[in-house]
Amino acid sequence: MNRSRFDFAVGLFVAIGLLAMAFMALKVGNLAGFDSGSGYAIEARFDNIGGLKVRAPVKSAGVVVGRVESIGLDAETYEARVLLRIYPNYRFSKDTIASILTSGLLGEQYVGLESGGDPVYLGAGDRLGKTQSAMILEKLISQFLFSKAAETPAKAP
Amino acid sequence: MSAYFIRLISTLGHLVTSRIDRLGLVARFAGLLLVSLRIALGRLSLIFREVYFSGVRSLSIVAVSGLFVGMVLAVQGYEVLQRYGSAESLGVIVALSLVRELGPVVTALLFAGRASSAVTAEIGLMRATEQLAAMDMMAVDPISRVVAPRFLAAVFSMPFLAAIFSTAGVIGAWIIGVKLIGIDDGAFWSQMQANVDVRIDVLNGLVKSIVFGTSVGLISVFEGYFAAPTAEGIATATTRTVVISSLSVLLLDLLLTVMMFRGLS
Structure with a gap:
């Protein structure tokens, strides 16, 4: 050969x-x-992020519009500081609400964005004012039990 | 009694020192090989010849094995996943196990059996028939002429072979999962694409295969180069190549997996 x-x-x-x-x-x-390098980063603060992970999707109306870039804890306010990288072709108003949602009952957690009516758009480094924390099952159950316990003696007499 | 005791202790001592001796020999040999790489890289046609014998000739066994492994993963994965009503995740399971683990590891094991054993036997026979000594006499460095091209061919071929294995496996899983079982085609691919990361999964898999190629290549040329120049010596060296390569690939895989994938989630 x-x-x-x-x-x-x-x-x-x-x-x-x-x-x-x-x-x-x-x-x-x-x-x-x-394409984590492109797009702009906005910051959102949550009381509790539940099981959110880095690189989890950021969705608006079910469409993926970005990724979670980093997660940290603010040492002074003890809030979770989540950096979201939004793809450059999407813009959201200043009063956008970020909430941590779960896809399906056991699915992964993602950040849902709901745009408001403010004519000013969010830019790089801006912070989201309104956020909604992750739903923690244990807290929900304990709230439910407490409210149940509160209403039982009222019914008794 | 005491003579027996002394013999027992010195046997143990010899066991340890001979292993360390061997390890030192490997290190010195690897250093020599590293130095001669520059000369060997100047003669690409020699490397291509070895890539042909080691890499290209392993193509069929790697592709066919990948196809079968992917098919088996699909059958077994579907069996478990459908119990939890998430058969659509089949693509993710198959792709992740292939790209992260099975692709690089099984390819390296196949390569050790198919190509490295042949390299060891070839170099061992060159040693036994004194071809290496003859080269030395003619002022041709056998390490840069014979050993380095074969080593480089293993390092070069392995990532390509691993990629081909994984691709064949994914196609095999697609044939079983989508064509025969009837999982939704779109869900199969979209779930896979959403959950397989190019940098974390695909690139790390390729890095693994390059590391395996280096280790398998080094072991095969070392065992051949230092084979006892007898028929029995070559047979032993060939066996050692396959055994040590397989074990080192599996051990390295554990170390690399811990380094790459621990603490990701």
Whole structure:
């Protein structure tokens, strides 16, 4: 076997390998949706973020409009500080409400944005004024039990 | 009694020192190999020849194994997932297990059996028939002429082979899951794309395969180069290559997985 046959076979091999890598990046991993560098970051503060994770989707009306970039705790107010990176082609008004929601009963948690009517748009580094924390099942149950316990003696007499 | 005791202790001592000795030999050999890489990289045609024998000839076994592994994962994954009513997540499970673990690991194990054993036998026979000594006599450095191209071919081929394995596996899972079982085509791909991260999953998988290629390649050329120049010596060296490569791949995989994926979620 002479050299050109080797070259051809190796070239074919590398081409198939690169094709497989492209398949993994585009078809399996969806490289197109991964652009954390672009867009602008806005900050939202929550009392409790529940099980929200970095890179969780940010959705508005069910459409993914960004990703959670980082999560931290404010050392003074003890609020969770969540940085949201919004894709550059979406704009939201100043009075947008951010809430932490769950997709399905057991699904992943995401940040839902609901735009308000303010004509001024949010820019890079702005902070969202109105937020709604994650629903914590234990708190809900204890609230329910307390309210049940409060109303039982009233009925007794 | 005391003579027996002394022999027992010195056997233990020899066991330890010979292992350390061997490890030092590997390190020195790797250093020598590293130095000669510059010369070897200047002769690409030699490397391509070895890529052909190690990489290209392993293509069919890797692709077919990937297809079957993907199909089996789909059948087993579906069996469990449908109990929880989330059969659509099949794509995610199959893609993540292939891209993160099975792709690099199984490819490296197949490569160790299919290509590295042959490399060890080849270099071992060159040693036994004194071809390496003859090269030395002609002032041709056998490490940069024989050893380095074979090592580089393993490092170069492995990421491509792993990518082909994973791709074949995903296609196999798609055939079983979507075409035969009847999972929704759109859900299969969209769930996969939403949950497989290019940097964390795909890129780390490729990094793994490069590390495995380095380790398997180094072991195969080392065992061949230092094989005892007898028929039995070559047989032992070939066996050692497959055994040590497989074990080192699995151990390295554990270490890399802990480094890459621990504390992600």
